[in-house]
Amino acid sequence: MEIGISTFLETTPDPVTGEVISHAERLRNAVEEIVLADQVGLDVYGIGEHHRADYAGTSPAVVLAAAAARTKRIRLSSAVTVLSSDDPVRVYQAFSTLDGISNGRAEIMAGRGSFIESFPLFGYSLDDYDELFDEKLELLLAIRSSEKVTWSGRHRPAINNLGVYPRSVQSPLPVWIASGGTAQSAVRAGMLGLPIAFAIIGGMPESFAPLVALYKEAAARAGHDPDKLEIATHSHGFVGETTVQAADLFFPSTQAQMNVIGRERGWGQNYTRATYDTARSLRGALYVGDPEYVAEKIILLRNNLGVTRFFLHINVGTMPHLEVMRAIELLGTRVAPIVRKELARNEAKK
Numbered sequence: 001m002e003i004g005i006s007t008f009l010e011t012t013p014d015p016v017t018g019e020v021i022s023h024a025e026r027l028r029n030a031v032e033e034i035v036l037a038d039q040v041g042l043d044v045y046g047i048g049e050h051h052r053a054d055y056a057g058t059s060p061a062v063v064l065a066a067a068a069a070r071t072k073r074i075r076l077s078s079a080v081t082v083l084s085s086d087d088p089v090r091v092y093q094a095f096s097t098l099d100g101i102s103n104g105r106a107e108i109m110a111g112r113g114s115f116i117e118s119f120p121l122f123g124y125s126l127d128d129y130d131e132l133f134d135e136k137l138e139l140l141l142a143i144r145s146s147e148k149v150t151w152s153g154r155h156r157p158a159i160n161n162l163g164v165y166p167r168s169v170q171s172p173l174p175v176w177i178a179s180g181g182t183a184q185s186a187v188r189a190g191m192l193g194l195p196i197a198f199a200i201i202g203g204m205p206e207s208f209a210p211l212v213a214l215y216k217e218a219a220a221r222a223g224h225d226p227d228k229l230e231i232a233t234h235s236h237g238f239v240g241e242t243t244v245q246a247a248d249l250f251f252p253s254t255q256a257q258m259n260v261i262g263r264e265r266g267w268g269q270n271y272t273r274a275t276y277d278t279a280r281s282l283r284g285a286l287y288v289g290d291p292e293y294v295a296e297k298i299i300l301l302r303n304n305l306g307v308t309r310f311f312l313h314i315n316v317g318t319m320p321h322l323e324v325m326r327a328i329e330l331l332g333t334r335v336a337p338i339v340r341k342e343l344a345r346n347e348a349k350k
Contacts, residue, residue, distance in 0.1 A: 312331060
């Protein structure tokens, strides 16, 4: 089981001081985080694409490439690439370039986008939300499977036997489907035989078991071996020296950001400490606590959903860089070894 970090490169106001970190500083901090994650033995680092003032991650491949030359083992992924509003040719080229710089460690996590600011920015209509993704995913997969591409669709000019370069080191370049938890996404990924990543940011992770089953059933019907497919989850969380410390450190920024998103999406602005504490219970979707507790929650997730990769999303809102770095260190040096040891013990029993 792989364990890693995901981030949207938040540049929200600090909930304590009110200060706003610059985009430039947040980008430099991200490179430091990736280098540290590699050093402490984490498996993957993913950056989500957003196009708004409170996030700096408009170009994940560029940030990941900056870290690629300073790292040796960690895999480097988008989390996610908003494929619907991008050009699949350019997406492939960006990540095949990253794949070359990192010598085969790049991945694309493709999604339709839960944030929609990129659609008007790049001239796309939300009326075409689903069709855009289907069409562009088809083209992306065609590009990664063949050097020369012939393709036509409604939302992009046709390609007639043209080459797309550079080619990736990995063959094929890994493409994941990102899902917020819809049956449609699970079935699509299964039918295509692609790995899937579920964003689990509320409720109980175990409730995603029917979607995992649906994904595997669709894969089997399409002739893929479901036992060979990878399943990832992405959840908010933070690791501290003690559970009380972790909970207290992570709450202010989480509350501030969840209230912003709640206001934007009509959920209301009432993210309370009680809501937060319930979510960080053993069966909740927040992975906040000391290393032993976070490891216990990850092991439970593995047992319930059979996941092969876990992304801890640090941070939700802005937190001091040194605290984020310490959480990454604890995830790599203390949480991951507990999880790996327990999973190895379980495998030995089989």
